[in-house]
Amino acid sequence: MLKQKNRSNQVQQGNEKVTPPRNPFQNGYHLPIATKLILSYLPIIIITSGVFTIVGIQLISNRILTEAQEKVRHDLNSAQEIYQSNLLRIHDIVRLTSDHFFLTGAMVAGDIESVEKELIRVKNDENLDFLSLTDANGVVIFRASNPDAPINPKTYDELVAAVLSQKTNVVATAEISREELAKESPLLVEQAFIKVIDTPKARTITEKEQTSGLILKSAAPIRDRQNNIIGVLYGGVLLNKNYKIVDEIKQTVFEGERYLGKDIGTATIFQNDVRISTNVTNNDGSRAIGTRVSEEVYNKVVLEGEPWVGRAYVVNDWYITAYEPIRNIHYKIVGILYVGLLEQKYLDIKRQTILAFLSIAVTGALIAAIISYYISRRITVPLKKLISASREIAQGNLDPNVNIKSDDELGELVSAFNTMAATVNEREERLKEFTKNKIMESERLAIIGQLAANVAHELNNPLVGIITYSQLLLEETPKEDESIEFLNKIVIQANRCKDIVRGLLDFSRQRQPDTTLVNINNVLKQVLSLLENQAIFHNIKIIQNLSELPMVIIDQSQIERVFMNIILNAAEAMDGHGQLAIETSLNGNEGFVEIQIIDSGPGITEENLEKIFDPFFTTKEAGHGVGLGLAISYGIVREHKGNISVKSKVGEGTTFLIRLPVSIHGSMRFQ
Ligand SMILES: Nc1ncnc2c1ncn2[C@@H]1O[C@H](COP(=O)(O)OP(=O)(O)OP(=O)(O)O)[C@@H](O)[C@H]1O
Ligand SMILES: [Mg+2]
Numbered sequence: 265m266l267k268q269k270n271r272s273n274q275v276q277q278g279n280e281k282v283t284p285p286r287n288p289f290q291n292g293y294h295l296p297i298a299t300k301l302i303l304s305y306l307p308i309i310i311i312t313s314g315v316f317t318i319v320g321i322q323l324i325s326n327r328i329l330t331e332a333q334e335k336v337r338h339d340l341n342s343a344q345e346i347y348q349s350n351l352l353r354i355h356d357i358v359r360l361t362s363d364h365f366f367l368t369g370a371m372v373a374g375d376i377e378s379v380e381k382e383l384i385r386v387k388n389d390e391n392l393d394f395l396s397l398t399d400a401n402g403v404v405i406f407r408a409s410n411p412d413a414p415i416n417p418k419t420y421d422e423l424v425a426a427v428l429s430q431k432t433n434v435v436a437t438a439e440i441s442r443e444e445l446a447k448e449s450p451l452l453v454e455q456a457f458i459k460v461i462d463t464p465k466a467r468t469i470t471e472k473e474q475t476s477g478l479i480l481k482s483a484a485p486i487r488d489r490q491n492n493i494i495g496v497l498y499g500g501v502l503l504n505k506n507y508k509i510v511d512e513i514k515q516t517v518f519e520g521e522r523y524l525g526k527d528i529g530t531a532t533i534f535q536n537d538v539r540i541s542t543n544v545t546n547n548d549g550s551r552a553i554g555t556r557v558s559e560e561v562y563n564k565v566v567l568e569g570e571p572w573v574g575r576a577y578v579v580n581d582w583y584i585t586a587y588e589p590i591r592n593i594h595y596k597i598v599g600i601l602y603v604g605l606l607e608q609k610y611l612d613i614k615r616q617t618i619l620a621f622l623s624i625a626v627t628g629a630l631i632a633a634i635i636s637y638y639i640s641r642r643i644t645v646p647l648k649k650l651i652s653a654s655r656e657i658a659q660g661n662l663d664p665n666v667n668i669k670s671d672d673e674l675g676e677l678v679s680a681f682n683t684m685a686a687t688v689n690e691r692e693e694r695l696k697e698f699t700k701n702k703i704m705e706s707e708r709l710a711i712i713g714q715l716a717a718n719v720a721h722e723l724n725n726p727l728v729g730i731i732t733y734s735q736l737l738l739e740e741t742p743k744e745d746e747s748i749e750f751l752n753k754i755v756i757q758a759n760r761c762k763d764i765v766r767g768l769l770d771f772s773r774q775r776q777p778d779t780t781l782v783n784i785n786n787v788l789k790q791v792l793s794l795l796e797n798q799a800i801f802h803n804i805k806i807i808q809n810l811s812e813l814p815m816v817i818i819d820q821s822q823i824e825r826v827f828m829n830i831i832l833n834a835a836e837a838m839d840g841h842g843q844l845a846i847e848t849s850l851n852g853n854e855g856f857v858e859i860q861i862i863d864s865g866p867g868i869t870e871e872n873l874e875k876i877f878d879p880f881f882t883t884k885e886a887g888h889g890v891g892l893g894l895a896i897s898y899g900i901v902r903e904h905k906g907n908i909s910v911k912s913k914v915g916e917g918t919t920f921l922i923r924l925p926v927s928i929h930g931s932m933r934f935q
Contacts, residue, residue, distance in 0.1 A: 296644065297640070297643065297644050297647065298637070298640040298641060298643075298644040301636065301639070301640035301643070301644075302633065302636055302637055302640055305632070305633070305636040306633065306636075309629045309632045309633060309636070310629065313625040313626075313628055313629045313632075314625075316625060316628075317621050317622060317625040320621050320625075321617070321618050321621050324614070324617045324618075324621065325614050325617075325618075328610055328613055328614050328617070329584075329610070332584045332605055332607075332610045333573050333574070333584060333586075335605065336573060336584050336585060336586045336603060336604065336605050337573055337586050339517045339518070339529065339586065339603045339605070340571075340573075340586035340587075340588055340601070340602075340603045342513070342516070342517045343513045343517060343531055343601055343603045344588065344601060346509060346512050346513050346516060346517075347509055347513075347533075347590075347601055350480055350501075350508075350509050350512075351435050351436070351437070351480050351482070352435070354392070354435065354480050354481070354482045354499065354500050354501065355433065355435035355482040357386065357390045357392065357482075357499065358395075358433070358435075358482040358483065358484045358497055358498065358499050358500075359433045359482070359484045361383070361386050361395075361484075361497055361499075362433075362484035362485065362486050362496075362497040363484070364382075366378075366379075366382060367379055367382065367383075367486060367497070368486060368487065368488065368489075368494075371486055371488075371494050371495050372488050372489070372494065376397075376405060376406060379397065379406065380406055380408070380411060383395050383397065383406065383408040383497075384408045384411060386408070387408040387409060387499065391501070392408075392409075392499045392500065392501060393409060393448070393449070393452055393455075393479070393500065393501045393502045393506075394407065394408065394409040394410075394448040394449065394452070394499055394500060394502075395407075395408040395409065395497070395498075395499035396408065396409070396448065396497075396498055396499065397486075397495055397496070397497055398421075398424055398495055398496045398497075398498070399494075399495050400428075400492075400493055400494050400495055401428075402421065402424045402425065402428055402496060404447075405495070407447070407448055407449075408499075409448050409449040409451075409452070410447070410448055410449045410450075413447075421444075421483075421498070422438065422592075422593055422594070423436065423438065423481055423482070423483040423498055423593060424483050424496045424498055426483070426593060427483045427484065427485050427493075427496050427498075428485075428493065428496065431485060431493060432485070433482065433483070433484040433485070434482065434483050434484075434593060435480075435481070435482035435483075436481060436482075436591075436592055436593035437478060437479070437480055437481070437503075437590050437591070437592055437598060437599065438478070438479050438481050438500075438592050438593065438598070439476055439477070439478055439479075439535065439592065439598045440456075440476060440477050440478070440479050440481075440502075441475075441476050442456070442475040442476055445476075445477055445502070452477065452502050453475070455477070455502055455504055455505050455506070456474075456475065456476065456477030456502060456504040456505075457473065457474070457475055457504075458473065458474045458504060458505070458538060458540060458553055458554045459472065459473050459554050460472055460473055460474055460538055460554050460556065461552075461554040461555045461556070463555045463556040463557075463558075463579075464577075465558040465559060465560070465577065466537065466555075466556035466557065466558055466559060466562070467537065467556075467559040467562055467563075469556075474535065474536075474538050474540075474554075476535070477502050477503070477504045477535070477540070478502070478503045478504060478533065478535040478540055478590075478598060478599050479500045479501065479502050479503060480500050480501050480503065481498060481499070481500030482498065482499065482500060483496055483497070483498035484496070484497050484498075503533050503535070503540055503541050504535070504540040504541065505540065505541065505553060506541055507541055507542075507543065507551070509531075509533065509541065510530075510531040510532060510533060510541050510542055510543050511543060513529075513531035513603065514527060514529055514530065514531055514543050517529060517531075517603065518605075523606055523608065523609045524608065526581070526606055526608075527543060527545075527606070528605060528606045528609055529603065529604070529605055529606075530542070530543050530544045530578070530583065530602075530603070530604050530606075531543060531601075531602065531603050531604075532544055532600075532601075532602040532603075532604075533590070533599060533600075533601060533602075534556075534557055534590075534599045534600035534601075534602065535598065535599045536566065536598070536599060537556045537557045537562045537566060537600070538554060538555075538556050539552055539553055539554060539555050539556065539557075540553065540599075541553075544578055544579050544604070545579070546579060546580065547580055552579045555579050557587070557600060557602075558576060558577070560572075561576065561585075561587050561600075564587075565587045565588070565589050565597075565600050566589065566597050566600065569589050569597055571586065571587060571588045571589075572585075572586070572587040573585070573586045573587075575607065576604070578604055581606060581607070581608070582606075582607040582608070583604030583605060583606060583607055584604065584605045584607050584610065585602060585603070585604040585605075586602070586603055586604070587600050587601070587602045588600065588601050588602075589601075642670075642674075643674065646666075646668045646670065646674050646677075646678060647674075649666050649668060649678075650666055650677070650678065650681055652664075653665075653666045653681065653685070654681075657685060657688065662685060662688055662689035662692055663685065663686075663689055664685060665682055665685070666678050666681060666682060712879075712880075713771065713772055713879060714772070716768045716771075716772065717768055717769065717771075717772030719768075720764075720765040720768035720769050720772075721769065723761070723765050724765050724769070727758065727761055727762055727765060728762075730754075730758045730761075731755070731758045731759060731762060734751060734754045734755050734758055735755055737751055738751040738752065738754075738755055760887075764890055767890055767892045767893075767896065768892070770825075770892075770896055771879060771892050771895060771896050771899070778819045778821075779817045779818055779819050780817070780818070780819075780820060781815045781816075781817055781927070782815060782816060782817070782818050782820050782823075783813060783815055783816075784813055784816055784818075784823075784848060784857050784859060784924065785810045785813055785848055787818075787820060787823055787824060787827065788808075788810065788827060788846055788848065788859065789808075789810075790824065791824050791827045791828050791831065792806060792808070792831070792846070794828075795828065795831055795832070795835075799840075800835045800836070800840045801835055801840075802840070803840050803841045804835055804838060804840065804841065804842055804843065804844050805842070805843045805844070806843075806844050806845075806846065807843065807844070807845040807846070808845075808846050809845060809846065809847040809848070810846070810847070810848045811847075811848050811849045811850060812850075813848055813849075813850055813857050814850065814857070814926050815927065816857050816924050816925070816926055816927055817927040818904055818924060819900075819904070822900045822903075822904075823900065823904070823924075825896070825897070825900065826897040826900050826901060826908075826922065827859075827861075827922075829893035829894065829896065829897045830861050830893075830894075830897065830920050830922075831844065831846075831861060832893070833893060833894070834861060834863035834865060834918070834920075835863075836884070836889075837863060837865035837866060837918065838863055838864060838865040838866075839865075842863060842864040842865060843863070843864045844861070844862070844863050844864075845860070845861075845862040845863075846859070846860070846861055846862075847859070847860040847862070848860075850926070851923070854923075855925060855926050856906070856923040856924065856925055856926065857923070857924050857925075857926055858921060858922070858923050859921070859922045859923075859924075860919055860920070860921050860922075861919070861920045861922075862917065862918075862919045862920075863917050863918055863919075864916075864917045865917050865918055866914065866915065866917075867912045867913050867914040867915055867916055867917055867918055868910070868912040868914070868918055869914055873910065873912060876894050876910065877894050877895055877898045877908075878891075878895065879891065879892055879895035880892065880895075881894075881895075901922055901924070904924055904925070905925050906922065906923050906924040906925055907922075907923050908920065908921070908922050908923075909921050
């Protein structure tokens with residue numbers, strides 16, 4: 265333990281100026297912790313809500329599209345059923361008429377004329393475009409739609425042929441040429457005629473017009489009583505510019521629903537790839553007859569015979585569409601049945617959903633940001649309280665007691681802070697008490713020192729008289745005189761008093777050292793040569809370990825006294841027996857010459873170690889020590905701008921360390 269005393273080091277009182285800690289927010293580059301927390305939450309919030317929105321929008325969009333496609337596929341089935349029911353209606357009319365006993369009877373009797381009237385009535389009542397009769401060979405013998413025209417020889421008719429060969433009723437969609445239509449009725453030729461309109465994305469064709477037609481047609485055999493076929497009745501409707509089916513589809517399937525002034529659902533019958541019956545309209549509101557299907561759909565449906573479902577640009581708008589081939593009796597594709605849902609409605613639903621999603625995501629992000637703000641406030645508010653409490657402590661209020669209840673780490677921090685503040689407060693109080701006592705003690709010692717100096721000064725003159733006269737008396741008193749022993753004691757004690765008085769005067773004197781440039785090793789050698797002859801050193805082994813040293817500027821006689829005091833103390837502590845080591849060295853880094861005086865004496869207790877530099881502290885018996893030796897030495901070394909310290913272990917010995925500053929001259933000159 266190396267103890268060092270610094271008497272000039274007064275404990276500083278609380279009136280010193282405390283530099284306030286630098287505010288890290290002043291220069292504007294530092295962000296408050298709440299902002300940092302929010303900034304670190306924000307990317308998470310943004311990424312989460314962004315991913316949620318994108319994925320959600322994607323899912324919903326796909327769902328809406330799939331739903332729309334499902335619906336249009338379903339609608340196409342319904343349209344197909346309506347188409348089929350129209351075919352069946354014709355089939356039923358033709359079959360029931362062909363079975364009628366009146367027709368059979370008239371045919372057997374060869375009474376064509378009475379048949380004609382009935383067939384015209386049926387054709388008109390049932391809204392058929394044509395109803396014709398053939399003989400047993402399939403040669404037309406009467407046309408209800410053109411009764412007055414001369415009968416043209418019938419060219420091959422696939423349905424009539426099928427009835428004759430299969431001997432049963434047939435019904436199918438069929439393509440019919442302009443010539444055949446003309447035979448049935450010139451009006452039908454006109455109805456079938458369609459100008460082909462150039463349509464973007466449609467396949468390229470050279471035809472500018474379409475003269476053939478698409479018909480729903482049924483044929484049924486007429487039998488005699490023996491069940492022999494005696495003729496064939498066939499009839500049907502022309503689909504070109506006939507809007508019954510498509511409008512029925514619109515009304516039944518889409519319930520005529522409209523969106524933004526447009527039909528939501530549309531239906532079309534194509535002959536090949538040309539619109540012949542539709543409720544898709546042109547910009548002017550007219551039906552888009554003559555426009556054509558896109559090449560992509562044509563390839564898929566007409567050429568490959570597959571249904572087609574998807575987004576398509578129909579005439580002037582985007583639709584979600586479904587197309588299916590229409591086949592004739594030989595399963596050959598002769599047209600397309602189409603239904604389409606206006607895409608705009610679904611786009612709007614999609615847009616509204618996206619908007620709803622975005623607003624949910626933005627609201628969610630805002631709520632999350634607000635929550636994160638409150639969470640971060642729960643952290644920053646206590647922190648701010650702690651900061652202001654710390655500032656209060658720095659300004660001297662040691663009892664700031666931060667009051668925050670929290671069962672987490674912040675609570676722990678606050679409680680630790682309060683404990684720390686309480687401990688610092690308590691320590692400060694103890695320090696104040698200690699300082700007060702120390703000051704009082706110093707003042708007391710100063711008064712005692714002053715008193716002692718005054719007393720010593722006053723005693724000095726009478727003491728000189730006592731010593732001089734007792735000395736004279738001793739010299740003049742014959743040796744055999746009994747009083748010589750007492751005189752001797754008077755002289756010794758008077759001299760002792762003189763030493764004490766000189767010590768007191770030395771201790772209290774304020775004069776500046778009388779300095780010269782000296783080598784410390786030489787000073788030590790000189791002191792040792794003086795002391796070595798004294799009886800107390802006879803049994804002490806002195807070891808000198810002196811390093812080469814630079815010169816130092818000192819008051820030699822004063823430093824001699826310091827060495828003498830310490831070496832004498834050591835000899836006295838060892839009671840004349842032991843080992844004394846004197847070592848010198850240069851501490852170049854700090855610019856000090858260091859002298860160690862190490863004894864193998866009994867050591868000093870920790871309690872005494874605190875006091876050995878105090879004036880009048882001694883453990884020696886009265887009359888043997890005044891307790892000024894180390895106090896004087898301390899003062900001398902301090903006056904030389906050096907320091908003196910001690911370490912000691914009871915039972916092992918004591919080491920004094922004296923450090924004297926190397927002068928500029930001294931550092932240049934070694935001896
Ligand atoms: N080397 C040492 N070993 C043990 N104790 C020591 C040593 N040096 C000093 N002391 C203790 O320190 C005390 C104070 O020493 P100091 O030299 O100031 O006074 P003193 O020797 O008692 O009296 P004087 O004024 O005659 O020197 C001593 O009484 C002694 O108890
Ligand atoms: Mg002493």
